[in-house]
Amino acid sequence: MALFRTIHQDTSSNARLGILSLGHGEVETPVFMPVGTKGTVKAMFHEDVKKIGYKLILGNTYHLYLKPGLEVLSQFGGLHNFSHWDGNLLTDSGGFQVFSLSGLRKIGEKGVTFQSHIDGSKHIFTPENVVDTQNVIGSDIAMCLDVCTPPDIDYRAATEAMQITHAWAQRAIEHRQHLGESFKGNLFGIVQGNFYEDLRKQSAEFFNEMDFPGIAIGGLSVGESREQFSHFLGYTAELVTKEKPRYVMGIGSPDYILEAVENGIDMFDCVLATRMGRNGGIFTDDGIITLKKAIHTFDHGPLEEGCTCRACTQYSRAYMHHLIKTGEMLGGMLATEHNLTYFYRLMERVRQAIRENRFASFKREYLARFYAK
Amino acid sequence: MALFRTIHQDTSSNARLGILSLGHGEVETPVFMPVGTKGTVKAMFHEDVKKIGYKLILGNTYHLYLKPGLEVLSQFGGLHNFSHWDGNLLTDSGGFQVFSLSGLRKIGEKGVTFQSHIDGSKHIFTPENVVDTQNVIGSDIAMCLDVCTPPDIDYRAATEAMQITHAWAQRAIEHRQHLGESFKGNLFGIVQGNFYEDLRKQSAEFFNEMDFPGIAIGGLSVGESREQFSHFLGYTAELVTKEKPRYVMGIGSPDYILEAVENGIDMFDCVLATRMGRNGGIFTDDGIITLKKAIHTFDHGPLEEGCTCRACTQYSRAYMHHLIKTGEMLGGMLATEHNLTYFYRLMERVRQAIRENRFASFKREYLARFYAK
Ligand SMILES: [Zn+2]
Ligand SMILES: [Zn+2]
Numbered sequence: 072m073a074l075f076r077t078i079h080q081d082t083s084s085n086a087r088l089g090i091l092s093l094g095h096g097e098v099e100t101p102v103f104m105p106v107g108t109k110g111t112v113k114a115m116f117h118e119d120v121k122k123i124g125y126k127l128i129l130g131n132t133y134h135l136y137l138k139p140g141l142e143v144l145s146q147f148g149g150l151h152n153f154s155h156w157d158g159n160l161l162t163d164s165g166g167f168q169v170f171s172l173s174g175l176r177k178i179g180e181k182g183v184t185f186q187s188h189i190d191g192s193k194h195i196f197t198p199e200n201v202v203d204t205q206n207v208i209g210s211d212i213a214m215c216l217d218v219c220t221p222p223d224i225d226y227r228a229a230t231e232a233m234q235i236t237h238a239w240a241q242r243a244i245e246h247r248q249h250l251g252e253s254f255k256g257n258l259f260g261i262v263q264g265n266f267y268e269d270l271r272k273q274s275a276e277f278f279n280e281m282d283f284p285g286i287a288i289g290g291l292s293v294g295e296s297r298e299q300f301s302h303f304l305g306y307t308a309e310l311v312t313k314e315k316p317r318y319v320m321g322i323g324s325p326d327y328i329l330e331a332v333e334n335g336i337d338m339f340d341c342v343l344a345t346r347m348g349r350n351g352g353i354f355t356d357d358g359i360i361t362l363k364k365a366i367h368t369f370d371h372g373p374l375e376e377g378c379t380c381r382a383c384t385q386y387s388r389a390y391m392h393h394l395i396k397t398g399e400m401l402g403g404m405l406a407t408e409h410n411l412t413y414f415y416r417l418m419e420r421v422r423q424a425i426r427e428n429r430f431a432s433f434k435r436e437y438l439a440r441f442y443a444k
Numbered sequence: 445m446a447l448f449r450t451i452h453q454d455t456s457s458n459a460r461l462g463i464l465s466l467g468h469g470e471v472e473t474p475v476f477m478p479v480g481t482k483g484t485v486k487a488m489f490h491e492d493v494k495k496i497g498y499k500l501i502l503g504n505t506y507h508l509y510l511k512p513g514l515e516v517l518s519q520f521g522g523l524h525n526f527s528h529w530d531g532n533l534l535t536d537s538g539g540f541q542v543f544s545l546s547g548l549r550k551i552g553e554k555g556v557t558f559q560s561h562i563d564g565s566k567h568i569f570t571p572e573n574v575v576d577t578q579n580v581i582g583s584d585i586a587m588c589l590d591v592c593t594p595p596d597i598d599y600r601a602a603t604e605a606m607q608i609t610h611a612w613a614q615r616a617i618e619h620r621q622h623l624g625e626s627f628k629g630n631l632f633g634i635v636q637g638n639f640y641e642d643l644r645k646q647s648a649e650f651f652n653e654m655d656f657p658g659i660a661i662g663g664l665s666v667g668e669s670r671e672q673f674s675h676f677l678g679y680t681a682e683l684v685t686k687e688k689p690r691y692v693m694g695i696g697s698p699d700y701i702l703e704a705v706e707n708g709i710d711m712f713d714c715v716l717a718t719r720m721g722r723n724g725g726i727f728t729d730d731g732i733i734t735l736k737k738a739i740h741t742f743d744h745g746p747l748e749e750g751c752t753c754r755a756c757t758q759y760s761r762a763y764m765h766h767l768i769k770t771g772e773m774l775g776g777m778l779a780t781e782h783n784l785t786y787f788y789r790l791m792e793r794v795r796q797a798i799r800e801n802r803f804a805s806f807k808r809e810y811l812a813r814f815y816a817k
Contacts, residue, residue, distance in 0.1 A: 109770050138769065
């Protein structure tokens, strides 16, 4: 069966409905993926992640490679079994963390050498071993190793990073072919090109021609301005083939998500929902509630009227305020569950709006209310 | 109905089976109470605490008085409603924390003045307002304000602390009578007397004569030697009337619990099970497992064979080791649930052994195995 099929194209925007057919079940798109960096969606039981409705979560190759490490994951038959998650898993290539977290990274002939941020030990990620690593993890969707660049580099550096990304993608695909049946996942390419239109175009065309079942648009949400993000998201999405699922990494606030959906992006992930939850930041249709504020001290109401999550059905804002103020773990647990429930419901409403050809107005009305206060 | 009735006296020891009839349901004794210091048993959903089987948990008056504070608790009709806990609640008097946590405490005519450990603000606990506070909290079992003393004070200081404790108990009971029907809980007295036999005897006899429905043995597990604890536990328990439930505060390791049970103690609480869980200390019949140790890295087995908790039925020791090593919240959540499940099951086995008049041999065999490794 094909990895991806579009089932409806919204008439009011480039938004579209689709189905990803993955090794651990079908997933409706557009889809938001919670992040389980080290094999756990922070502060959540995996069974509750599943109960909310999520069928696809993310793990980070860099972190999992360092801890628990490949020997453990291999002995346990992969991360699904190790972490008791029977839905789908997507892993990044590890490239982003190598470039943002690790020390003394250096790009060479074979790949990128780096030092662990944990103990300073030396490692190398190559286009080939990153495919192997994700195969050990058991990822349903794996990513090619790419070179991530910040928004302020010059054209020459951006070109070079793109060229290396393309060469590595070629090597990754050859390695995948070499692995044959023993490679179980779906390997996605990652478009780069920094914030230069002609490079983005070159990169999109390169990946359109390659035999990848899905394409990620990389190098966005890396510190650029809101305007740069919008421009390069729309510009690049337009150039990427409509036949394959399109994924943008690291976006997760409702406005970024809706903008991505509007441009025909099918998949996105972000730590925002979970990280903000742990700090008492609560997503609602009326914007973000900061639970630490004293205004909630006596508030009998739920985090959000009508929400079906454990926090909203069992507890008051006052109790949530108390938990967050006193640093109790239960505060982070409940707030995370609310935010993940909120994002799941948001995506259901997004898909419903697309189905009814009214995504453009949905987005307008949603954002007007979200930012009204 | 009477608060407490004994339903069986073990023939092999002073251990006994009983039933506490409280405002939120009956509780079998001997009972171990998990601690929910600030209105949450750390790292647990209250519904899971209940699912394990617990029907009586503890809250700390000192902490709850400071945060969320009485105004909030009063507006929410008490801690049961505020924290969504429909089982029973026991609260301590706050005395222990005033003497161990707060700054500049001073015993005066009215009660004890102290400074909050959070913001340095000044407060006073009196025998009367501590009863009121616990009534606002909605405690099913409340404690009299007492004077807690460390194990190394001289006879004169110990006598004085005991005398103040007795005077305060008298005032507390008068205040309770004054409150009449509006006081809903069961007010327990606390035997003091430090580590002096004649003072312990005086204090036990004092409380035996007073109109308290239950008696706590205070001033144990406060830093004294193992021998001192054993001696004064047995000595004092023997002196306290057998008609009423007997409670020892702050004991929670299996050996201390079993020793208390053996001496006819009916109730105990401790943060040990939950605190050790959060740090990866796992209780099993074969002793305590330290999850951080590298020996668990590849271990496919559960924390404990046969345990029905979420950690043991879904995850390996290797995954638990990974979570604790990487500081993931899920590690603390799962380990806490295991430990609370373990202690609940331990108390079920204790009660079964008493029922079958074999508590003495149960204790001997249990401890032999627990300390064998
Ligand atoms: Zn909610
Ligand atoms: Zn267990």
